[in-house]
Amino acid sequence: MASTFMRKNQAKFLVSAQRFGVHTVASSPAQATKGDQSVVVYESADYASFNQANQLGEWSSAIVNSEKKSKFFSLIPFFIESKLNAKYFVLKMEAFPKSQYLKLHVLRLGGVFEMWVPLNQMIPITPYDYWCANWMLFFKQNQCLDLDMIYANHVTKEMYLFDKNGEWKDEGVYHEALSMENTFNETNWYDEFYAHNF
Numbered sequence: 001m002a003s004t005f006m007r008k009n010q011a012k013f014l015v016s017a018q019r020f021g022v023h024t025v026a027s028s029p030a031q032a033t034k035g036d037q038s039v040v041v042y043e044s045a046d047y048a049s050f051n052q053a054n055q056l057g058e059w060s061s062a063i064v065n066s067e068k069k070s071k072f073f074s075l076i077p078f079f080i081e082s083k084l085n086a087k088y089f090v091l092k093m094e095a096f097p098k099s100q101y102l103k104l105h106v107l108r109l110g111g112v113f114e115m116w117v118p119l120n121q122m123i124p125i126t127p128y129d130y131w132c133a134n135w136m137l138f139f140k141q142n143q144c145l146d147l148d149m150i151y152a153n154h155v156t157k158e159m160y161l162f163d164k165n166g167e168w169k170d171e172g173v174y175h176e177a178l179s180m181e182n183t184f185n186e187t188n189w190y191d192e193f194y195a196h197n198f
Helices: 002-020 047-055 059-064 069-074 076-084 127-133 186-190
Strands: 039-043 087-096 101-108 111-118 122-125 150-153 159-162
Touching: 047 059, 047 087, 047 101, 047 111, 059 069, 069 076, 076 087, 127 150, 127 159
Parallel strands: 087 159
Antiparallel strands: 039 087, 087 101, 101 111, 122 150, 150 159
16 A cells, blocks of 8 residues: 555656756856857966966975966965955956857966856956955955956856956957847846845
């Protein structure tokens, strides 16, 4: 009797799971962007030096012997803050227009890392939003940070900051895929990153 009851309920569960279940298979950004020509949107003047140190393998010894060690150590307060509030110092940003992805090369305590962000998730935020989002810990901000050009992922709430001395490339900035007509979404830009909810 009990086994019959279990079989009937199991069958009902399987039918409802098949009816209402959602199954998606997403390809990785590296696969999705295969064959898509990247366009450089931004590049820091320090990208080449930090990336070269990163390629040497042992980051701790490479950065100590790097010409950019003072810049790296001056960013340690930023890296400490990033442990409590997800944010990244961007050295280079590339756009993949066809696949709608951004590839970010970010500097962290452990070296230079690559991050992929779907283009439709990246939004600009104000310095006030940035300040509110860092309510747990906020050191005096490094002078190299460009607080007029701050972006965030409205889904993960990660923030991306850039160097004042970096170069925004016209080819990328004015690319059709990044135009206001193609990226502006009022709900995402103004409602989805409400820093007071952090």
